[in-house]
Amino acid sequence: MSAPPIHDIFVIGGGINGCGIARDAVGRGFSVFLAEMNDLASGTSSGSTKLIHGGLRYLEFYEFRLVREALMEREILWKNAPHIIWPMRFVLPYARGLRPAWLIRLGLFLYDHIGGRKLLPATKTLDMAKDPAGKPLKPLFRKAFEYSDGWVNDARLVALNARDAADRGATIRTRTKVIGARREGELWTVRLENTQTGDTEEVKARLLVNAAGPWVDHVLSATVGLNEVHNVRLVQGSHIVIGKKFDDPRAYFFQNKDGRIIFAIPYEEEFTLIGTTDQDYAGDPHDVKISDAEIDYLCAAASEYFSQPVKRSDIVWTYSAVRPLYDDGASKAQEATRDYVLKTDGGDGTAPIINTFGGKITTYRRLSESMLEKIEGFLGKRGKPWTANASLPG
Ligand SMILES: Cc1cc2nc3c(=O)[nH]c(=O)nc-3n(C[C@H](O)[C@H](O)[C@H](O)COP(=O)(O)OP(=O)(O)OC[C@H]3O[C@@H](n4cnc5c(N)ncnc54)[C@H](O)[C@@H]3O)c2cc1C
Known part of the structure; x- marks a missing residue:
């Protein structure tokens, strides 16, 4: 033998x-x-937000290497798997009292220019009183920025x-x-x-x-x-799925008062996917499950923006996963590299x-x-x- x-x-x-x-x-x-x-x-790998993205938020933590590499990957991955990866536009409403407009503009300028963007359209400013993206939101959001990233079936x-x-x-x-x-x-x-x-x-x-x-x-x-x-630093992230909240094909990027952000994304034609959260996790990763506090957090954060609030009773499905982050000693889970x-x-x-x-x-x-x-x-x-x-x- x-x-x-x-x-x-x-x-x-x-x-x-x-x-x-x-x-x-x-x-x-x-x-x-x-x-x-x-x-x-x-x-x-099946519990992500399903974005092929540079990670606009990571610029705040000076993760320029990561953001640049991720931005460059967007068009490479899209080219090699257009059947499961496609471009998506994101609408980021300007919210008084949160990040100033000049900071968002600077971040999006970098986003547009450091990642070898060739095919994805550039950032533009929206007048939310006229643009259909303003329709499902509260009228106090009068201005927004629209930028490109991608979607993937993870x-x-x-x-x-x-x-x-x-x-x-x-x-x-x-x-x-x-x-x-x-x-x-x-x-x-x-x-x-x-x-x-x-x-x-x-x-x-x-x-x-x-x-x-x-x-x-x-x-x-x-x-x-x-x-x-x-x-490894285990950081739980959860999503809620509700019935379709808006007809527009664009996704929303909402800033929260705690400095975090969430996305509201068109999902499987009839739904809206809202997430995510960041909280340290200690159990077996297979047992991870959304907590009541996470549900409340996601409903409240989205309701700050949508004119019709997001309620617990709207939720049709949830999913959670654990990020296997490298433990760099960051104090907050959301700041870990x-x-x-x-x-x-x-x-x-x-x-x-x-x-x-x-x-x-x-x-x-x-x-x-x-x-x-x-x-x-x-x-x-x-x-x-x-x-x-x-x-x-x-
Ligand atoms: C909430 C959330 C949202 C995210 N959103 C995004 C996003 O929008 N875009 C993005 O780019 N990234 C996102 N990420 C990050 C991304 O999902 C992860 O970085 C990535 O999926 C990690 O992949 P992995 O292969 O390292 O781990 P995993 O997908 O967990 O794979 C590890 C595998 O190892 C197997 N395994 C473990 N032990 C053994 C063993 N002893 N024998 C055999 N097999 C074993 C497990 O069963 C598992 O399938 C997100 C992550 C989370 C948690």
Whole structure:
């Protein structure tokens, strides 16, 4: 009997980052095995606000690198997956007593100019007394700014990355939990459990990628056996879905009195999606659920703007997810960095593991390229970055 194959890369986690990394790696010629303990995108990657965006708000926290990279990704991702990603215009009403108009204009000027925008239309000012976007809002909002970002079917983006990775030769296993990983010199032996049958097996790989999202620290301590790990800050975010609140195809960007912002977005033709929140989270990410306080917060924040208030009884569905942010010591959850961080352990004669923290759906492709740079530092160069000009299937 021949010995089982040794894979170049073993990826833990079938969210956007794990699937994006697997696709990029297999396309460069690495052999890749990915295990997802539930279904693809069953973690944070199906619970996002579903925006392909630069993140206007992050400019206030001087996250220029992240915003620029994310802005540049908008048109690249749109070009490669126009069936699940499309442009969307956002209406940001000026609200007296909150951010001054000059600050919003400055932010939007940067937004329009630092991200290589070619096809998306630029920002403009709206007279809300005349523009249809003013109709569902209270008449006190007389002026607004309209700018561009994008919309994505987040779960489908994950599935298409996995599909493409599999078509190119990667092994993608769902319902397969990594229950242990041990180093044997320069190789990893990864222990897997089929969560439906309970069957176990072992797979060998040269390098381990930990893309377990909110479980990234848990995988490091409980599965890989590395102690003293505390890299991730878990921040819950929730959304409410109500019946269609307005007919306009544009979304709204509302500023709140606490300095946060929420979006109200046309959703699935008959609905409006409102979110999100930011609160530190301590439980199992799979158990995350909207709280009463979050429902009250979202209803109240949207009701500051819409002339017809948003009531609890309007809610038809809610969903929540946990952001796996890199713990940069920020005092408030909303201020913790949204940028990604890749951290390596081993590699000097021992099998390496590279862990991913933070990031956005929007930046998954660039995160994957950064990951591949690190991987190639250990396993040698195989191919060039290729995903910027490669369509996703479907
Ligand atoms: C409320 C909210 C709104 C957001 N809105 C946006 C937005 O509009 N735009 C944007 O760009 N980004 C947004 N984000 C950020 C984005 O959703 C996340 O950064 C991204 O989805 C994280 O992906 P991931 O692959 O790292 O994690 P996940 O999607 O959670 O994937 C990790 C996977 O690892 C699996 N796993 C864990 N442990 C194991 C194990 N032992 N064995 C096998 N598998 C395992 C899990 O089941 C999970 O599927 C938002 C996030 C939140 C929470």
